[in-house]
Amino acid sequence: MSTSENLLDNYKRAYDNRIGFGARPALIMIDFVQAYFEPECELYAGVEDTLKSALRIRDKARECGVPIILTNVVYQAGGCDGGRFFQKARPLRNFIAGNPMGAWPEGLDVAENEIVISKQYPSAFFGTSLASTLATLGVDTLVHTGVTTSGCVRATCVDCCSHGFIPIIAREAVGDRHASPHEANLFDMDAKYGDVVDEEEILDYFEKTKISG
Template identity: 30%
Template sequence: MARYAVIVVDMLNDFVTGSLGCDNAKKIVEPLQRLCDAARERDVPVVYANDSHLKGIDRELELWGDHAVRGTEGAEVIPELTPKEGDYIIPKRRYSGFFQTDMHITLQELGVDTLIVTGLHTHMCCRHTCADGYCYGYDIVVPRETTSSFTDEDYEAGLAYLKEVYGANVCTLDEIPW
């Protein structure tokens, strides 16, 4: 039997309404709330993989400008998805939620073998998190309503890539096989 974890990638103020605000992100907030609530009711861990950049030195800031700088309001999870007691928060300085973070060891200690990857952006941070998750041996589930990108084209390309390259189960919320 699979042991799931919901991974919420970069649902931060700067990505939803701030310096890198994405109008499409607003569409996934309510489905993400429902998914996180359902996960908690099933004792499925909810893990937040949050950009937490160091101003002036992180490479991503060279490409994207200042965003999600550690200690700022922009680096906080949006109020609608505030982590609850018992949730896990994994700060990250690169696209992947795994790269030089505690993600893998945390998931191992929780006995997780299947990731439900959500959040922003399907073709970037979600993609890199799925890549590393796949390489560590996790199965990947991506509910369509809970991830997005700046453009519909990037979103669809991201989902297609996750399905083709990592065998992700791209499904709807109602089709999550838990």
């Protein structure tokens, strides 16, 4: 382990590469549910600005005809379908079916043509139809927004890459409960799995796909 070399210089020797945008994007909004916006909940993350950025990206996606997928986490009573994840992460009890902490927060609505995927594990791909849905839609690029950066966003990014789709992570539209895991995971995703991109660049990308499509 290098302790004297500058971090960016160290990683540039191995990971200084960009994938770039593909031709057919979709947008995923990962786990934007009330638990992360409710100060009395142990999952509260103070990610109000994250949601605002994601909604701006969502609005542009709607305008440009980009497919939109939302995820939430839903468990049966007692968490019997949550496996080791439910055993380890106690706050997941907030996502037992019917708990108001699992509802969409104020300001987030779901249109009839938008896809909702309910999952039990961190990745939006694991145990769901997401990969086959994207393939059917002809999508090659998945723009990631959501919470949390170090958890479900990262897990989805890694599986996105593993399934052969281009992961694009919207810098301002992903969030976490603390800056340290947030920044560390943005850094690692950008180095190894996908491209971390500013909101404005994503808005421009959606506009260009609308013009060319």
